[in-house]
Amino acid sequence: MMFGKEFQRKYALTDQGVRNTKTATVWTVIVNLVVMGGMGILYLMMMRYMDTLTAGAPLPGSALFILMALVFIALSFFTHMQQYRATYGLVYAEVESVRIGLAERLRKLPLGYFAKRDLADLTETILGDVNRLEHVWSHCLGYLYGAFISTAIIAASLFCMDWRMAISCLWGVPAAFALLFGSRKNARHYAIIEKDAGIQVSDGIQKTLENIREIRAANQQERFLAELNGKIDRHEKTLLSGELACGIFVNAASVIMRLGWRPPSLREQA
């Protein structure tokens, strides 16, 4: 099942969080279908105009299309509001309970746990992670799964209309996904290297600041700064190679995605 236990664990969601994600997903599907419906208006108009052009049929009446456009605007606005409420609107209460839960959990940890750790760093890490969760919950989950579902629905209906056109329109989607998922291992590899280098920098900054009295007392400013700058430079290099290696895949995927629609115009010629 899409929103089963594994999903809940993977994104660290509470039961309420899963419910919120479902709501967000549903509204995203609806939003996408409404937008697709809007394209339908253009399609209908184009058909009618082609009838006029080729068969000399009378021009379509305005009232119906104007009405459809108005309904589209109203529906689109309404569903976007709902989608917004289901994503950004619900996330903060959820994140609040996660933060407080974490704070309570921390309080119960044994004393020895704190002796071994840099407390400022611990807090930073925990708060930073929750911020990232906040972002994923509000910006990504509902939109991503909603996009999956609505793409499937739209693909299915395109197939019903004309399977050949549908294939030529949609072949890019699986190809792009295959490319993205295929390069994931590669991307993860670089992500780990980048993260390590990033932590080196972060730690370096932290240690330098913590020991600043000693550094200054010994007039060692230049040496410590040079060492730190070396770490910063190394980090920059890993970022660059990662971007180059992963960027190529992402861009290739977007090439394929965007070119998906082009073969039909080529084929029509034949």
Added chain:
Amino acid sequence: MKEKKQSDLSVLLDYAGSYKGLTFLGLGLSAVAMLLGMAPYICIWLVARDLIAVAPNWTAATEIGRYGWMAFAFAVTGIAVYFAALMCTHLAAFRTASNIRKAGMAHLMKAPLGFFDSNASGLLRNRLDGAASETETLLAHNLADIVGSATMFLAMIVLMFVFDWRMGAACLLAAVISVLSMFTMMGGKNAKLMQEYQAAQDVMSKAGTEYVRGIPVVKVFQQTVYSFKAFKEAIHDYSAKAEKFTVGVCKVPQSVNLTFTEGAFIFLVPVALFLAPGALAKGNFAEFVTDFAFYAAFSAIISTALARIMFAASGMMLASTALERIAQVMAAPTLSVTDHPKMPADNSVEFTDVSFLYDGVDVPAINHVSFKVEAGQTVALVGPSGGGKTTAASLIPRFWDASSGTVAVGGVDVRETDPKVLMDYIAFVFQNNRLFKTSILENVRAAKPDATREEVRAALSAAQCDDILEKLPDGMDTVIGTEGTCLSGGEQQRVMLARAILKDAPIVVLDEATAFADPENEVLIQKAFAALTKGRTVIMIAHRLSTVTGADRIIVLNDGHVEEEGTHENLLQAEGLYARMWEDYNRAAKWHITAAEEME
């Protein structure tokens, strides 16, 4: 608003240094990429024109294959150029972030050491390191997208006149509504709400640090958790403010924005309906249908461009707050460095009418204090806590500079000596000194990088560290903090004293509270103190009166001023504050002894 953004940008671009040009190259390429990306739509228009012209006799359109391949070529080139553009901007963005980190740290290196007492290292690190990363998205992606989208809008206006200006204007109208609704989120009253939301985030982050720091203390003393309440309130406040901003401020404009972004074609419908009869009557209906088809397809690219602007807007906001945090770091005060440094003439220390106020406090911590410590003398600073002992001592190595009056070392105002020379003259051992996470050898040698192993060994020995070295697996080369090599508080103190001894500075400023750390170390620490202070000028912050009786002079600081001054005997005879403190101290010591006897 707009002006501020531009200055933000120029600040960022200045950090890019020699990579500034690369950013501009990237932006230029991004504009080219956008134009290339639009070209396929023109090819579609050509295809549609040819097809419609021959409709329904499709096979008569012979050129459309060529157009198709042209579109393909344009699209591929466009994406390739966009990729190149992003590579340029990424290079520049990474360099900028690196430069920000380097500049920030170089700046902090010059801040007065007292600054770090009130600004936790974790917070500073987070500000600098985190904010530097946050500028990356703006420089790497958002700027290129803004330029690309702006190019697109300009090109659209041109295309409007080439194809059909009325349908073009219809598409543009949707885009304008979309952009305007986005701007309402950032302007006026909403900007204030956004600031409140960000301030709440800062407060939450600080409360979190306080809370986690407080947990061990709370656990030891079994207190009810006060800081938990503060943290909880901060969390709640943040959630409330965030929700207020996102739902209260952004929900409607954002929905309007998305409605018109995704429905960029919407005004095309009435405009086409309005134009169709005229076109039919005039006989250029085929042309009209071609234009309609073009704009219908083109509206999709508008959606993409608008979505990019939206991301860019949030990137702008993120970068703007990031720059604010960077600016806070860069606003840290720096120690003034004189252009014409003077060398101290001897090893004396003199306070002349010195006052000092901490930032944001009305009552001076030190109020018109004057005293002189002759070279080689040992002077003890005593007095109730909060009396100004530590503040006075920390003015000597320039942890702070006096608000008024002068602190002189060797007859020269400390502000007129080279800070490095001053540091060579003074060794200080304060409560918040720390050990590096390296070997003991390196830790001690930090005080004098060119010292030999033997010198370090001798210093450690003088600081009574022999027992520590014996029990460690690799002796002096043991790395502190690794598995099983944690030193107790008292042991760490002795290593720090060894460091001060090795430094061999003529003036020693030390906080005697360190000796409290660890009773079993006390005798050893006292011996180490003796080794450190021998033959030097010593200013000692004393917390226990037993250690000051032998001092050449005792200065009693109370409420920031010198209450009394003299030798132990003189002060007892004067029967003032010191005499009372001495009496209290002896009574307390007696209690300790009685209590200890009873225990046995």
